[in-house]
Amino acid sequence: MSTKNFHIEVSGIQVNVIKKDIKNIHLAVYPPTGRVRLSSPLSMKRESLRLFIIDKLGWIKKHIRNMNSQIREPEREYIQGESHWVEGQRYLLNIIERDSAPQVEIRNKKYIDLYVRPGSDKARREEVMREWYRDRLKKQIPELIPKWEKKLDVQIDDWGVKLMKTKWGSCNVDEKRIWLNLELAKKPKHCLDYVVLHEMIHLKERHHNERFKALLDQHMPGWRNVKEELNEVVY
Numbered sequence: 001m002s003t004k005n006f007h008i009e010v011s012g013i014q015v016n017v018i019k020k021d022i023k024n025i026h027l028a029v030y031p032p033t034g035r036v037r038l039s040s041p042l043s044m045k046r047e048s049l050r051l052f053i054i055d056k057l058g059w060i061k062k063h064i065r066n067m068n069s070q071i072r073e074p075e076r077e078y079i080q081g082e083s084h085w086v087e088g089q090r091y092l093l094n095i096i097e098r099d100s101a102p103q104v105e106i107r108n109k110k111y112i113d114l115y116v117r118p119g120s121d122k123a124r125r126e127e128v129m130r131e132w133y134r135d136r137l138k139k140q141i142p143e144l145i146p147k148w149e150k151k152l153d154v155q156i157d158d159w160g161v162k163l164m165k166t167k168w169g170s171c172n173v174d175e176k177r178i179w180l181n182l183e184l185a186k187k188p189k190h191c192l193d194y195v196v197l198h199e200m201i202h203l204k205e206r207h208h209n210e211r212f213k214a215l216l217d218q219h220m221p222g223w224r225n226v227k228e229e230l231n232e233v234v235y
């Protein structure tokens with residue numbers, strides 16, 4: 001099969017074009033960086049391809065945006081001296097091996113002392129930390145829900161915490177249940193407050209429309225900054 005490979009740039013977006021012996025144009029945006037690839041029939045002229053890309057620009061940008069809003073956390077090794085975040089503060093991990101039940105403690109506003117049994121590997125250390133984060137978050141959420149229930153005049157029947165890859169929270173409107181991302185334990189408290197409010201507003205409005213935004217404006221005027229803060233990657 002004969003192929004030809006080149007780039008076309010449209011509004012700052014590099015599109016990798018591959019011409020080959022196919023009948024139809026195929027356009028795709030790939031994770032994690034939002035690389036754009038266009039496969040085209042051999043007969044198509046460069047100018048027609050450019051026009052095709054311009055026509056699809058809205059679609060391309062939307063997909064790149066979605067990929068950028070995924071929750072990206074740098075990989076952790078759970079080793080001595082590594083940075084870990086708790087409620088928006090950075091701490092240094094201090095590993096203490098001892099033959100008793102695992103434990104996590106913040107010390108001197110600077111360290112996270114992680115007590116694990118001798119020989120605990122990365123996976124085990126991660127698991128201990130995760131459960132500790134989960135406990136902390138589960139203590140914070142019950143303070144926030146009644147506050148927003150009162151202000152929004154809605155009622156939540158159930159809530160939970162789980163690790164999510166692409167969302168900070170979710171809301172099942174019919175079952176009046178909200179889920180909150182475990183990763184929120186690493187963010188400042190006002191981020192958690194925003195996500196709780198956001199998910200609870202869904203009980204009044206399912207879609208992210210003007211009414212939804214007006215409710216956010218009314219109850220948390222600075223929500224746009226918080227939303228941006230949530231999508232920053234911290235090392």
Ligand SMILES: [Zn+2]
Nearest residue numbers: 198199202208
């Ligand atoms: Zn939403």
